[in-house]
Structure formats: structure tokens, C-alpha cells
């Protein structure tokens with residue numbers, strides 16, 4: 001037995017089987033082997049009358065070992081190990097704590113009884129990895145808690161707490177101990193005293209789904225998980241197998257699991273899982289200590305300042321917000337209060353804590369001196385270099401030495417902002433996304449003079465605030481907004497050349513984004529892009545194509561949702577927006593003025609250009625070292641720009657699609673517009689050599 005991973009001890013007549021495979025006790029091949037051997041030992045141990053199965057460390061088994069996915073399976077496979085546990089003639093009690101997920105919950109369902117510590121969370125998140133439960137979850141869970149509850153948990157991947165698990169009958173006892181071993185022993189002693197034997201879920205009859213309810217539920221799953229294969233396959237497998245014997249159901253599940261394992265969606269979702277965790281790993285920060293951050297300052301209490309303040313308060317930080325005047329400070333306070341209200345409604349905060357945070361942890365003022373004692377400041381004032389430089393000059397004066405000075409700028413040069421201070425070494429960019437209290441992405445912009453301690457502090461803050469920090473170098477728009485500018489320009493060119501904004505939006509949605517670029521534009525407000533174009537007009541390269549139609553809309557006061565009209569019309573009949581019947585005529589007028597003969601585009605052509613522009617810019621960003629790894633770019637697009645997770649992010653998608661095909665497409669588009677479609681040298685090289693982006697990543701661990 002791999003003793004160090006699965007240990008077998010005995011306490012009196014109770015065997016203790018302990019899994020110890022940090023960090024999350026994933027079911028690697030060695031753990032599966034260890035578990036199988038432990039069951040053999042239990043059967044042969046004359047002193048043992050029952051066994052407690054529990055885990056060391058912070059959690060019970062959190063699932064199969066995801067890093068083994070896509071590789072040939074190694075025996076013993078998990079369904080067989082669990083069958084072995086369930087077949088035991090001596091009762092096996094799973095003592096649960098932490099996150100009991102996927103294969104971990106399936107192991108627990110194979111045991112004869114389940115006892116959980118308070119705070120335990122349980123779930124079958126396989127669909128979030130493009131899979132379905134592959135070790136009996138689709139068979140044992142419905143037998144434990146009924147068809148409908150099981151179908152909901154399996155198709156959503158939702159995690160539940162121990163109280164809900166108890167109500168559903170998923171666990172037998174919610175223990176009041178703090179140690180799983182002790183809880184398991186207490187429960188098992190009682191069980192033996194009562195003379196209880198094994199209870200096997202596989203021996204229960206399968207529940208029968210009601211066909212009329214299944215149809216409705218299926219339609220709902222289809223709507224909620226649009227574009228994804230795993231949730232519907234999971235539901236169908238469940239429904240089909242409920243009429244089968246347990247053994248046939250297991251075989252049916254296995255076939256579906258193997259099929260899904262081979263899908264590009266599974267590969268993309270697993271890529272996303274590891275990319276998110278890899279983003280925090282920074283080789284140059286190994287051994288570097290972050291500064292302690294407990295008190296933060298925020299300058300500017302508008303949309304972003306309020307969201308950042310709410311997120312910081314929920315993370316337990318003390319917040320001091322500075323606005324231009326008392327009225328603005330009061331407005332910001334009220335806005336933050338509302339955001340915390342929302343958190344209470346979503347169950348993220350309780351009402352008492354909300355009041356306490358507002359009364360004791362938040363202060364809003366119109367005086368910068370209030371920032372004299374904070375550990376880190378985030379500036380979220382207007383997007384104007386002169387305004388930001390003035391703010392930073394003031395911060396330089398009032399903040400104590402060593403305070404980290406961060407800007408939330410969307411596009412501006414962090415080095416120029418740092419120049420306004422006498423301590424550029426304290427300056428960094430922290431680019432939050434709107435709404436900042438909800439969005440998990442945080443771009444960490446490391447400027448030329450930002451030292452490792454300040455970068456490490458930013459990553460530590462991201463973690464504390466529950467954000468995914470992704471490192472970026474300085475350039476116009478950093479990783480995300482720079483890419484957005486490019487693929488948005490590709491969309492604008494399509495509209496100039498003959499597509500409608502509605503066709504572009506529909507094609508982008510069909511690709512998997514929740515919204516198209518013109519819907520997003522209407523939401524953000526068309527004045528922002530207009531102001532940016534005006535600012536850049538003087539220095540614009542004459543070869544750059546200007547979206548004249550966007551300027552016309554803004555000049556006509558059609559600023560998007562906030563004015564009831566933008567690309568779409570928003571009224572009582574269509575609060576979510578409806579196409580403007582006059583748009584085509586307006587566009588044709590502009591095309592005539594520009595001498596463009598409109599042409600039609602297929603959905604595939606629109607998607608092709610949109611994605612080619614995105615990937616090409618991503619390759620340039622990687623080549624220039626703005627992003628250190630292709631997977632970081634994927635994380636930014638997944639978490640900040642609505643890229644469909646089941647496609648893994650643009651760089652992963654591009655590799656799956658074939659870099660040579662994309663490079664060839666860009667070269668052919670360059671024949672008509674050589675200025676816009678300049679092929680990234682990196683993309684050209686990788687396409688020619690048959691390499692992937694990972695090979696080009698600047699950090700060794702990616703390869």
C-alpha cells in the first residue's frame with residue numbers, strides 16, 4: 001500500500017483509513033491503489049468490525065486528479081475502487097470535512113454512512129470541467145436524494161452546505177465535532193452498539209423521473225448552459241439510466257464519461273481551471289514578502305471606487321475613500337451601502353455585518369489627509385492623465401513612505417503616472433473590472449520601476465479580495481482593453497463594409513459570448529469610445545479606419561442604454577433592446593459617403609474576423625512580453641470579457657483551431673487592409689513551425 005498516501009490503523013475494533021494527499025486529497029492513481037488495498041486489509045483484519053474513511057489536511061477528497069485527464073487511464077479505475085468500498089461486509093463510514101467534490105463525493109456515496117463536520121461543502125462539479133460524474137455519481141446520488149434533486153446538482157455543478165446535505169438525506173449526521181476522525185469514531189461506535197450493518201445505495205431501487213417534468217427541466221438546462229455539451233449529456237444519461245439496473249446504469253455512465261473526456265470542451269475547461277491557478281504563480285516573486293495590507297485608501301467614489309470599496313470591505317479591509325467634495329463623498333457612501341445590500345440579498349453577507357462594516361470600517365472624506373495612515377491606495381478618479389498625475393502628486397505628499405500607490409486606469413501609461421511622484425517605486429496599476437464587487441479579474445500592471453515586493457503585495461491583495469490577479473506589462477489598454485480595442489475595430493470594419501451591428505452581435509453570441517460588442521457598447525455608454533476617438537484623432541494614423549457610424553450616434557445623443565437609444569432602442573416594449581429599423585439606412589448613407597459598396601457577410605465570416613483580430617493581438621501581447629504566458633491572456637478574456645469558458649480563452653481556442661489556419665486567414669485579409677491586418681511575427685513563426693503558444697511563453701512552467 002502507498003503508506004504515505006493512504007494509511008490503515010485501528011483503534012479498538014474500528015479501522016481508520018486516512019487519505020493524506022495534499023493539497024486537496026485528489027484521487028491520483030496511487031491514492032486509488034492505496035484505497036483498494038485498504039479495503040482488502042479491512043476485510044482480512046479479524047479485529048476490525050467497521051472502518052472510518054477520512055482525510056488529513058484541509059479537506060476530504062476534492063475530486064479525481066484533474067491533471068490525469070486526457071492521459072490513458074491507470075488501474076485501478078475509480079468506479080472499481082468505489083465498488084470495492086461499497087461491497088465491504090463491514091460498515092464503512094465516510095467522515096467528511098472541507099470540500100467533498102466530484103470523485104470525493106462519489107467515494108462518500110460508496111461508503112455505507114456519511115457523517116459531516118459543520119462547514120463541509122458537497123457537490124458534483126464535473127460539468128464545470130466538461131464531464132459528468134464518472135464513478136457512480138449519476139447512479140448513487142439519485143438513489144440517495146431522489147431524481148430531481150440529483151439532476152439539479154449534477155447538471156449545475158452547484159455546491160451545497162452540510163445543512164442542505166442533511167435535509168436532502170445526502171449525509172446521515174451533521175456532527176458537532178471539529179475533527180473528522182473523532183466525528184467518524186463517535187458515529188461508528190454508536191452504529192456498532194446499535195448493531196447496524198452496511199447500507200448500500202446500489203441496492204436501492206432507482207427513482208423514476210416524471211417525463212413531463214423532465215422535458216421542462218431539460219429546456220431549462222439547455223437555456224442556462226447554452227453551447228455546452230456536458231450538462232445535457234449528464235441529464236440524458238441520468239434519465240436513460242433510471243430505467244436500468246444499477247450495473248447497466250454504471251456502464252451507461254462510463255460510456256458517457258469516456259465520450260465527454262474526448263471532447264474539445266473538456267480540454268478547454270480543464271485548461272481554464274489550471275490557467276486560473278497558474279496566473280498567481282510568479283517565478284520572480286518566489287521568496288519575496290508582500291507588505292501587510294489592512295487599511296486601504298480609495299480616491300474617487302464613482303462606479304469603480306464604490307465597487308472596489310465594497311469588495312474590500314467584504315474582504316475585511318478598512319477603507320478610507322476620498323472624493324472631491326462632501327456631497328460626492330456622501331453619494332459614494334450611499335452607493336457602497338447599496339452594493340453591500342446586494343451582497344446581503346445574494347447571501348454573501350449578513351445584515352448585521354453590513355451595518356458593522358459601514359459604521360466601523362468605512363470612512364469617506366473630501367480631505368486627502370485622511371489617507372496619511374493607509375497601507376495601499378487605489379486611485380479611481382477620471383480617466384485623464386493630468387487628473388491622475390495631480391492625484392498622485394497629492395498622494396506622494398500625504399501618504400507615509402512605503403504606501404503602495406495604485407491606479408485603476410483603463411488605458412493610461414502607469415509609468416507616466418509614476419513620474420508624477422517622487423517615489424515611482426511605490427506605484428503599480430490595479431485594474432479592476434466593472435462591477436468591481438462582482439467581477440473576479442484584476443489586472444496587475446507592473447510598471448518599469450515597480451519592485452517585486454510591490455507586485456507581491458498586489459497579488460496578495462488580489463487573493464485576499466477573492467480576485468484572480470493576472471500580471472500585465474504597461475501598454476495602451478494592458479492585456480484586456482488592448483485586445484478589446486482590436487477585436488472591436490474588426491467588428492467596426494465589418495459594419496462599415498456591409499454587416500449590421502445586429503448581425504455582428506448575433507454571430508458573436510452564436511460563438512458563445514453572452515453579448516455582442518454593440519450590446520456591450522450600449523451598456524457601457526457610447527460617449528466613452530467617442531471621447532477616446534476624439535482624444536486620439538490628432539495622432540491617428542491616416543490608414544486607420546474610423547467607425548464614423550459610432551461617432552454619428554454619439555453626436556446625435558444616442559449614448560446607449562442610459563439615453564434609451566444607442567445601437568439598439570430600449571423602451572417599455574423591449575427593455576433589453578431591439579434593433580433600430582432605421583439603422584440600415586443610416587449605415588448605407590455613411591457607406592455611400594465613404595465610397596464603400598456594401599457586401600454581405602456570413603456568420604462564420606464575422607466570427608472568423610473577430611477571432612482572428614483577437615488572437616493576432618494576443619500573440620503580439622505575448623511576443624512583447626506584456627503577458628508572460630498565453631494562459632494569462634485566456635484568463636483575462638474569460639473573466640473580464642465574457643469569452644465562453646468552454647472554449648478555454650482565445651489562445652487555447654486558437655491552438656485547437658490551428659494557428660496555421662488563423663495566420664493564413666490574417667494574411668489573406670491583409671491583402672485588402674494591410675494596415676489593420678499586420679500578422680504578429682510570433683503567430684507567423686509558430687504557425688510555420690507547428691508550435692503552440694505555450695512554447696513561446698516566457699515562463700518555463702508552462703511548457
Ligand code: 3HC
Pocket residue numbers: 023024026062063064065066067078099101102103104106125126129131132133134135137274277278
Ligand atoms: N486535481 C488536481 N489538482 C487539484 C484538484 C484536482 N481535483 N483540485 C485542486 N487541485 C490543485 C490546484 O491546481 C492547486 O494547485 P497549485 O497550488 O499547484 O496551483 C491546488 O490543488 C489548490 O487548489 P486551489 O488553489 O483551487 O485551492 P482552493 O482552496 O482555492 O480550492 C477546491 C480548493 C475547492 C478543492 C478547488 O481546488 C476545486 O474546486 N478543485 C476542483 C474540484 C473538482 O472539480 N473536482 C471534480 C474533479 S472531476 C471528477 O472528480 C471526476 C469524477 O467524477 C470521476
Ligand code: NAI
Pocket residue numbers: 299300301302303304305322323324328379380381382383384387391408409410411431432433434
Ligand atoms: P466615474 O466618473 O464614475 O467616477 C470617478 C469619480 O472620481 C467621480 O466620483 C469623481 O468625483 C471622482 N474624482 C475625480 N477627480 C477626483 C479627485 N481629484 N479626487 C477625488 N475624487 C475625484 O468613473 P469610473 O467609471 O469609476 O472610472 C474611474 C477610473 O476607473 C477611470 O480611470 C476608469 O478608466 C477606470 N475604470 C473604469 C471602468 C468602468 O467600467 N467604469 C472599468 C475599469 C477601470
